[in-house]
Amino acid sequence: MEYSEVNRLSRLTAILVRFQTKRIITATELSEKFQVSKRTIYRDVKALEKAGVPILTEEGKGYSLMEGYRIPPVMFTEKQVNALILAEQLVLKSKDTSFVQDYAEAIDKIKSILRYTIQDKANLLADRTQYDEALNQERNSSNLSDLQNALTNYKLVKIRYVNKEGSTTDRIIEPFAVLSAENWYLIAWCRLRKEFRFFRPDRIQKMEVLSENFDPHKLTLQEYFDKYQSAP
Known part of the structure; x- marks a missing residue:
């Protein structure tokens, strides 16, 4: 925006x-x-x-x-x-x-x-939202609103995702947090990889918010960074 x-x-x-x-x-x-x-x-x-x-x-x-x-x-x-x-x-x-x-x-x-x-x-x-200003960044996804809604309602999301190497996988994820650096990122628990992962909404080719709920993750965004020390 x-x-x-x-x-x-x-x-x-x-x-x-x-x-x-x-x-x-x-x-x-x-x-x-x-x-x-x-x-x-x-x-x-x-x-x-x-x-x-x-x-x-x-x-x-x-x-x-x-x-x-x-x-x-x-x-x-x-x-x-x-x-x-x-x-x-x-x-x-x-x-x-x-x-x-x-x-x-x-x-x-x-x-x-x-x-x-x-x-x-x-x-x-x-x-669960963090924004860091970046100049000249492009916004070319249309999934952020539905991902926010899934995050706050603890709904599982099924996605078809293309990683930076170009590989495509189908995954079930549990949205946890939204942040922005050079682009928007979603932090979510990936049931395929069985760990928290960063996802770029603009790399999601197909998405479906499922009716099934997941158990909320009992940690804050800062506690997540302190524990996992991950970076996009």
Whole structure:
């Protein structure tokens, strides 16, 4: 995810929270708050409306939320929350401390209205996700969201995987953690090799999240590194 995309995501989140705490908001106020043009704010409001947020336009006054509307737990699916957690990891690497603080506060407010089961899963994913900035890296996989979901729900995943030598194998894995260095990596227990392995999502040719659960691994990400001292 590019920085501009993360920046917009954080702004949309903060605008939504601001709508919850103030009855009338003007485009001018929002543009000054987030240091963007009013045209950008108009596009953000349209995006929120398309996402199902009932925003009312009061002529000559500004925007408001439909009376009685609150963000319901069902508004954010589990995968959407997982995406926010990943974005949070990118934001935490920002050198702008105010930006980090604003986004962290917005994420906390979102977590506060989630169902407890999704809260627990979001916190688990946050603890099991690590991001290290790398310039000019390409993102060419489409499996990360499903892998996150399998991780937080302890679901086995069947994959057809091509390693760096070009060999293809079919494996059953137990997703454990997600991190990024020069690319995204999944740490998972491989039932074929009977050990923890690093997998690159862009090397997964075929994937199926199975209905069968696995027993959670009773260690944190830091404990994993301390114990196995592995590197991608």
